[in-house]
Amino acid sequence: MSVFTHSNPNIRELIELSSQLKDLSSTIALLSWDQETHLPPQGALARARQLELLSGIYHEFATKKKLGILLEKLREDIENKPQDFTQYDQALVREMSREFTMATKLPKKLVQALSKESSIGLEAWKHARAQNNFADFAPSLQKIVELKREVAHTYGFNQSPYDALLDEYEQGLTYQQVMDAFVPLRETMKVLIPQLTEKTAVYDKGILRQTFDGQQLWDFSMHVLELIGFDLERGRQDKSTHPFTMGLNIGDVRLTTRIIETNPISTLLSTIHEAGHGMYEQGISPDFADSTLGFVNSLVVHESQSRFWENMIGRSKEFWEFLYPQFQARFPKQLKGKNVEEIWRELNVIQPSLIRVDADEVTYHMHILIRTEIESALIEGKLDVKDVQSAWNEKYSRYLGISVPSDTQGCLQDIHWSQGLIGYFPTYSLGSLFSAQLYETIIQEHTDLPQAIKEGRFEKPLHWLNDKIHQHGRVYTSEQLAQKVTGKLINADAYLRYIEKKFHI
Incomplete structure (x- = not known):
């Protein structure tokens, strides 16, 4: 029917x-x-x-x-x-x-x-x-x-003219609303970042900064794609300078990742992140997939899916308890004598860094705040393009306490502005907040989820997300969807509870 x-x-x-x-x-x-x-x-x-x-x-x-x-x-x-x-x-x-x-x-x-x-x-x-x-x-x-x-x-x-551009990616979103979410988050991060940086520094053993074979990394990323549920009969993965996902239709979803031989976790988490996007695109109901309703709901909801898989699943201890034996077997030289506890702790070290896509889940929001402040100032005429580099470097020093050594690692690291995607960045943080709400909700409904992840039963979260989020396409607005699934509008409460529980603070 x-x-x-x-x-x-x-x-x-x-x-x-x-x-x-x-x-x-x-x-x-x-x-x-x-x-x-x-x-x-x-x-x-x-x-x-x-x-x-x-x-x-x-x-x-x-x-x-x-x-x-x-x-x-x-x-x-x-x-x-x-x-x-x-x-x-x-x-x-x-x-x-x-x-x-x-x-x-x-x-x-x-x-x-x-x-x-x-x-x-x-x-x-x-x-x-x-x-x-x-x-x-x-x-x-x-x-x-x-x-x-x-x-x-x-x-x-x-x-603000920036409001009109935000609305392209998230209907009704304004700069004031973004800052209302960011400012209290920023103040909390000012306390959490130095606290967690000091607490987790001892876990950085340099295990994941060795050189890993690029082809082996690619092969393993393809393996992980299939493990978590991305359908390679209806999609593919390629390489690009900046990872992205392109959903052409439910039978043709294109992902890209990048291979960094000295940072294998960046490659794997990028793949998992994009798979989160891709599985959303593949999960839209065939009943209306060929119509406008077959587009995804909003960029905030879209980013919630990628961040859910990257952080809630991909950075979880249960995920690595399942995956690590396979990872170690693929890279025996680099991981000889290393246990899963060491790997899991190292990939969850909190440390201010230069690259957004490699940032930990705590400092990540400061990267987004910096970009939001810069692009909004550009659109409002408060910042000239010629001053972007200096503004970027100053904000990284002020917000994250680090010096930017190069443009490639600084204001040229993201593809977005080159494609006119101004107003996109805030959806990453808002999506991260929503991903925590979704995780809190699924845990309440399925208390055995951690055990399922530990056993590699990734169909459990995937089927839940298919049912609650993916299949609906654009039938509901993001506000309606958040209320329908979690009973609340998107907010930072669940995210902060998640961080407090994970890092025992």
Whole structure:
């Protein structure tokens, strides 16, 4: 039985239009995935033109007058006779109405310009990163920031232009709300970080800073992917400078990881993190997967899934009690005579560090705060692009007490700004907070979860997440989903309880 009211011709037409838009979006995403994984350097300019063209075609399709009229008619019908429509009909109309409203605010030329500059910016970032020179990326970033400012002003906002960009990734999110969450978290971290740094320093034995064979690491990461439940019949993993996930449809989900021979845990946790994203994409219900409802709910919810698997599972003692014998067998030379307790303690050392994706789960939020402060200042015109490097270095010194030795390890480490993803970073921290709420909830419902993880029964958390989160796609908003699953809005309480319990503080 269909979840949609196919007897309604307007719903049928909307489903068809929605499916076509999703296919166009997936085609654009596939070209972007290829650019980050396999595109020859000399193909970059042609790829920028291709993406510019396709983004324009998508915009024309997404802003058709016919679509606007159809949505208006359906909204009226739902308001007058809601009983004639399923919750999926209503959710589809809600989500497509929001997308239509946002798309029609932006002129086609602006959409195309941003697509082109983001593609060019990616190549400029790769080059600058390789050369360890922010100045090589600054001109591209300047263009992207100017375009994103234009996007923000075109959308409109109440307090800050940054609000309009946050709303692209998390509906209704504002800078004030982000800071309301960050400021108390920051103050707590100021106390916790030095306390836990001192407490865990003794566990850093340097075991995981030896050199591990790159091919063996790759093979083991593929093994871990399958172990935790990522379906390689419906997905794949490749290598990229910066790990990411691209969900084209439920039968084609692309992950990437990076191989760092002197930091095997970075490779494994990156793989697990992206698998969390990927299993979310694979878990969307086939009933509406080809429609707009087949996109994931929000970036906060998306990041909650990756952080759940990376931290709640991948950094847990139970996980390593299961995995370590296999890890040790794969790398006998490096791990000879080492026990699981030593490995688990070392990978959970709390230590201020340079690289966000390698940060421990306590200092991680300071990395996000730094990026949020910088990108919001760029959009508000309070910071010039030429001063990003110095602002970055100053904030790392102030918030984490460390000196940044290079641009590659500093303001060039993340891919996001090169692709115009300004407003994305706060969703990482908010997603981390939600992941702790989810973990607390599943433990209450399944007290045997730690034992299941210890035995390698990863289908237990995966099936729970499939049921509670994944299958719903965009049927619920993130607020509705948080309330439905945990009984609360997203907040820091469960995260702080988790940290206190884990580190016995």
